[in-house]
């Protein structure tokens with residue numbers, strides 16, 4: 122019997138895309154299909170189900186190369202997935218030139234040479250050409266991995282996804298899935314829209330939400346909290362450009378404050394990317410502090426430090442988002458995308474972002490088990 126696949130198009134072949142490709146190759150070669158995964162199976166789709174069929178970038182080191190080669194090109198780093206037993210995937214996919222828009226920031230261009238787009242032609246032609254590329258490759262799900270702060274480019278790609286008839290998974294911190302107008306358009310087209318901004322598998326945001334909820338649940342008044350993040354990949358380098366960060370800060374901060382049932386003053390919450398430390402490579406470190414008052418007003422303090430491989434920690438989430446998007450299309454039932462977004466992303470639609478992660482997970486697994494028992 123043929124293994125069912127989810128045909129994905131990758132917008133931005135950076136470290137997160139690398140981790141997703143290598144992780145998929147890993148799960149295609151091992152027999153233990155439970156380690157490192159939240160859902161070994163999503164409907165009929167196993168952990169090796171993602172099939173890259175199209176990819177776009179603007180880096181001269183990547184455009185024109187086959188996807189497997191491009192995943193390790195340019196500024197991409199070793200993301201910590203053992204290479205020995207990996208069978209290459211995406212070798213027959215050539216990385217296409219993406220339109221430039223606002224994807225490449227100042228910091229990005231200090232490190233990356235952007236392809237010359239003198240052949241690009243008028244914007245309307247570019248759009249049509251891209252829609253044709255997506256249709257020709259029979260993409261089911263488009264995965265947005267543009268650099269932080271790419272508002273215009275993300276909106277462009279979301280519009281293209283709608284016209285080409287694919288699901289859209291917005292992994293980056295600009296608001297699309299959170300916005301009613303976009304959700305309505307995707308809902309009307311019967312396509313899943315999932316996002317915004319990856320909540321890593323065991324990442325800073327997930328843990329911080331669990332911690333502040335523990336304060337709420339156990340009756341401890343949270344008075345002040347911070348989350349400082351450092352890392353050494355291109356994402357952290359791009360984030361040195363402060364004016365690309367406003368939606369990122371909003372996304373990260375609301376993910377945590379929405380999980381706390383009490384009131385927190387703005388000046389008592391500090392959450393965001395904090396610095397670039399080159400030698401950390403793809404390792405990310407998060408420092409989380411919560412201060413509060415317990416029984417009888419007695420003080421409680423908590424300091425936590427987390428060290429994780431940044432890109433695989435995001436790929437472990439995207440592998441689920443993409444498979445669930447495809448299952449929702451198979452079933453013609455895209456209403457689940459809000460719960461997927463709440464469980465897997467930092468900035469889901471407001472209506473669900475104040476629900477606990479456990480509620481979101483339960484809603485999602487109930488929906489998924491309905492799908493698998495059909």
Ligand SMILES: O=P(O)(O)OC[C@H]1O[C@@H](O)[C@H](O)[C@@H](O)[C@@H]1O
Pocket residue numbers: 269293294318319320321322323324325326327356357405431435
């Ligand atoms: O660990 P978190 O809070 O879930 O964040 C995951 C990732 O989210 C992205 O928005 C950031 O740009 C990354 O730096 C970060 O690692």
